[in-house]
Amino acid sequence: MKKTISIGVVGCGYWGPNLVRNLDYLNCNLKAMCDANEARLAHLKSLYSNVECVTDFKHMLNGVGLDAVMIATPVKHHYSMAKASLLAGKHTFIEKPMASSSCECEELIAIAKRKGLVLMVGHTFLYSAPVRKIVELVKSGDIGEIRYINARRLNLGLFQNDINVAWDLAPHDISIILHVLKAYPMIVNCQGNAHVTPGIEDVSNISLAFPNNRFATIQNSWMEPRKIREMTIVGSRRMIAYDDVQTAEKIRVYDVRVEHPPHYDTFAEFHYSYHSGDCYIPHLDLQEPLKLECQHFLDCINNGTMPLSDGHDGMMLVRILEAASASLKRHGAPINFPQSRNGHEPPATRCRVNKGSACCSGDFQSSTEKPTG
Ligand SMILES: NC(=O)c1ccc[n+]([C@@H]2O[C@H](COP(=O)([O-])OP(=O)(O)OC[C@H]3O[C@@H](n4cnc5c(N)ncnc54)[C@H](O)[C@@H]3O)[C@@H](O)[C@H]2O)c1
DSSP states (O other): OOOOEEEEOOOOSSHHHHHHHHHHHHSSSSEEOOSSHHHHHHHHHHHTSSSEEEOHHHHHHSSSSOEEEEEESGGEEEEEHHHHHHHTTTTTEEEESSOOOHOOOOOOOOHHHHOOOOOOEEEEGGGHHHHHHHHHHHTTTTTTSEEEEEEEEEEEOOOSSSSSSOOOOHHHHHHHHHHHHSSSSSSEEEEEEOOOSSSSOEEEEEEETTTEEEEEEEEEEEEHHHEEEEEEEEESSEEEEEEESSSSHHHHHHEEEEOOOOSSSGGOOOEEEEEEEEOOOOOOOOOHHHHHHHHHHHHHHHHHHOOOSSSHHHHHHHHHHHHHHHHTTTTTTEEEEEOOSSSSSSSOOBBBBHHHBBBBOOOOOOGSSSSOO
C-alpha cells in the first residue's frame, strides 16, 4: 500500500503558493508552509487553515515530521536549503534553476545518492501536454530530422534582483530543447544587455549548437509589451509551431518542407521543391503541468523511481546557463561545452565549492528517455 507522504513547501511568494494549491488537491499530507515573510504566511494560513505555518526553515525540517520538501525560494537559497533538506533525510524538490552553480548541483546530487533520496528539479514544461505531444511527434518520426528550434519567451518583467533574464526564463526553453533533441550542445553563445538594473541583463539571446548540424536559438526578455511564449521546431518533413499563450490549439503541425531536386544537370534545371500541405491541430489532454509535476514527485518517492527532471538534468541545465554567462561576459564569444567520449554529455567538472570541500562528479519515463549520447 502506498504511504501518504508528509510534505512541506518553503517559499510562499509568487510561485510557492501554486505548489501549495496543487499539493492541497493531491493525495498527500500537506503539513507545513514556510516563509520568512510573516505577511505571506498569514495570507496562506487564511487559505489553508489546517496547514502549519513556520518562519524558520530549520524548524520545518526538524520539528514537523516531514518526508519531503519542495523549495520555491529565490535561486540564491536553493543550494543551502536543498543541502539542509537532504542532510535531514527529506526527499527534495527544487524549483528551476536548480542552484547558482553546477558545483553546487553536483554536491546535492551526491548527497541525494548517498542518502537514497529523490532529488527532483522543477522543469515544469516537461510535464505540460504540448511538450509531451511534441516529444511524441518527434519520437514517432513524423517531423523527420530536427533541423533547428527557435524559442521566444518575452514579457514585461517580472524583474528579478539576483539572477538575469537568461537564468530566469531560459531554463524553461533549455529544458524543453534538451528533452526534445535528447542531446547536449557543443557550443553556447549568449549576448544580452542590462537596461534597468546595472549588471542584471534584462534581454538575452542564447544560441546552442548541437551535434549533427542542429541548433537552437532562445530569446528572453523582461522588456516586451506582449507576453510571448513561442517555439518553432523545424524538421525535415514537417514543422511544429507551439504557442503556449493560446488557451486551446497550442500546437500546430505544418506539412511544409523544402527539398533539393533529386538530380539536375544545368543551373536552369535547378529548382527547390517547396512542399506546402495541410496544417493540423493535435488534440491535447490539457491538465495543469504543475499538478502532474507534483504528482510525479510523490510517485517517485513512493515507487523509488528517478524523476523525469532529476538532479542531473538540473545540473546540465545550470552548466549551460554558466556557459551562457561566460559567453555574455565575452560579448557573445562561443563557449565550448565539453563533450564526453560518447559525443554528447560533458564530463563531470572538477570544481571546488566554498570552504574547499571537493565537488563530486555527479506516463513519465525517465532514464532511458534522457539525453545520453
Ligand atoms: N516552474 C515555474 O514555472 C516557475 C515560475 C516562477 C518561479 N519559479 C521559481 O520559483 C522560485 C521562487 O520564485 P518566486 O518568483 O516565487 O520568488 P518570490 O521572491 O516571489 O518568492 C520567494 C519567497 O521565498 C521567501 N524566502 C526567501 N528567503 C527565505 C528563507 N530563508 N526562509 C523562508 N522563506 C524565504 C520570500 O519571503 C518569498 O516569499 C524561483 O526559483 C523561481 O525560478 C518557477
